[in-house]
Amino acid sequence: MFKRAWGALRQGLAKTADALGGKLRALLHGRRLDAATLDEVERLLISADVGVKAAAELTASLRAEFAAGTVERGEDAIEHLKKAICARCGGRSTAIAVAERSPTVILVVGINGVGKTTSVAKIAHSLRSSGKSVLLAAADTFRAGAVKQLTIWSERLGVDIVRGKDGADPASVVFDAAEAAVARGVDVLLVDTAGRLHTQEHLMRQLTKLRSVLERKIPGAPHETLLVIDATSGQNAIRQAELFSKAAGVTGIFLAKLDGTAKGGVVVAIGDEMGIPVKLVGTGETPEDVQPFDPASFVEAMLGAPEGPA
């Protein structure tokens, strides 16, 4: 399904590796641990947006191992952290769900400006590349230019699109799109929605409504509800995951904008607290810049190991 594999993500994460992994390795490489080093590890984890709680827990387990004498060298500590972070944010299937009977419906949700529309284009591109037929639904009828933005993507990618007028009821667009998806017999219906702050209760209810419209038209839909999270966001992303899950039943996370220096560490906390797996990672602005999430490689790249399992 995805052309470029983890090598590319490592490239995207290279800056992350420079920033966090680099520092972490510089700190731990070839050194024996001591209390001060362990404190510094905790600081580095916090600066990667892993969160105070997760960082404290990760270092606490490291301290315990250190006290027990099982972890003594810096390299052991890196290995230990890798495993611990993996256990928190991974261990679950990251495959995108496929409906038994087409169409598979993927609903994409998130707050304003996280990159929903670009992410939809990326998913559409990778589905197309793997030979699936795709229909886009432009259900963001609120933001100025959003329908146009997705339309441009549909033209560039050569996929069909169902859209309403700006300001139209998104539920009606979704309704039409679901009917069209069934009538045209497409493999996947991809629904882009308007950005909404998770604190806007009426907008969150609208999302619940969109879901039920899809459900009524296509049994079992949406088969996948992806929450797009901005890798630069801080601990508030946990609240986003909570409230979007409540309103729309989030089944996976699309971690966008992982190509800067941001580490997206907050997904560790989200995976841990909410049990929602990261499924895809966005690493640039072109449609090819998307990768399936692999916790082991993510951690490898984050902690800056010299060779990854590409």
Add this chain to the structure above:
Amino acid sequence: MFEGLTRRFQDTYRDLTGKGRLSESNVREALAEVRTALLEADVEQGVADSFCNEVLSEAVGERVTRSLKPGEEFIGIVHQKLVELMGPPAGTISLVSPGPTVVLMCGLQGSGKTTTCGKLAQWFRKRGQTVLVAACDLQRPAAVEQLEQVVMGVAALGGSRVAFHGEPDQCAEYGKAVGAAVGVARRALAKAKADKFDVLILDTAGRLHVDAALMNELESLDRAVEAHMRLLVLDAMTGQDAVRSAKAFHEKLEVDGVILSKFDSDTRGGAAISVKRVTGAPLRFVGVGEKPDDLEEFHPERAAGRILGMGDVVSLVERAQEAVKEEEAAELSAKMAEGRFTLDDFLKQLKTIRRMGPLKQILGMLPGVGSALSGIDMEDGKLDRIEAMVGSMTRKERADLDCLNRSRVKRISTGSGSTENDVNGLVKQFGMMQKMMKQFGGMAGAGKAAAMRQMAAAGAGGGFPTRGSTRTASPAAGFKKRKNR
């Protein structure tokens, strides 16, 4: 915003107040909790550390440890340090003469530049300036169209001239039009000069601070138009790393100020607290909604007050002044005093309050109310229902509720999509309110408070959304006292 922080600070205050005298270890313990709260709120780690150290070194001084009210002294220090951290106020935006004053917007992808351009245009328009907004984002599909729609929306509000400059044919796929924006900006500047606009706002493409090509484009844009003001738009929900990205923008461009977008979310405000210290650029505005008017100037002093649960009465009054016409208010209070207050007047008042913003936001500005409201599902829906019910009444019914009979009530409930019980409840409560207003009007001084309480109790009985809104938390009362001293 700030919700988690406020609660933590109030807990700390309570703990320290209970201690009687403060020792260094008390303060250290309290500050360890504060530091965790700051980090959970996404305050940049270095900022959180230095903040706590500064408070500690002041708080263990003689003044606090010998004070009989250590809790208040401590909070006083925290308040002062917070103000220092976020301040001083950025000062007004000065316009150059002859115009146009050129404002260059920049920021990461998705931070809210385009929406903020519209808000900023509206901000200038309200101050009597004519504004040209130009679309220099040629990277993201439909960004030009988006800005055009946003700007046209502002222009449609009337008043000073607001116009849009865009060259959609210059757009290209990502990474292929780097540099083309400079030409657009030059032509926009020429147009702004020729057509004598006071302000030119340039929207730019979102870019990563580590993308050398695009950062250089930004620099050449800046040079080409000789921007007078460079504003960085930053997402309020930004984490540790992104605050540092702001620093990179500042180093490249010497930004004159930061605008924090999406401040109406439930962010705990770490970015607001850190950005000044990390970048050195002042926080000028915060975006608090999706409409053109939803841009507020940032005041460090007031924000510190909100963080500590002291409320922000000054901002509340300012908003009220924008929403309420003076003659209207005078007429209403006269009506209340004379007992001529009708449902029509009530509806008018309700609408006025709602013009000021969502209920939760308004109440959150009152001292002590913010934290009491946290976790409460404060919906404006109940007000909608009341409006619908009153809207379904005839003029006669609104002026004189006594004429309501069963069939009228039935009609109103059908018309407003509510039940007959809802309508009866509204009528009953309004009757009680009217009676008490009469008492209230005829009373002076101490009696008023009692009547107020009665009124609140009447409100809490049913449809009126007063749940949890009348309780004032005790720590805040303490803060207020201190502030007044």
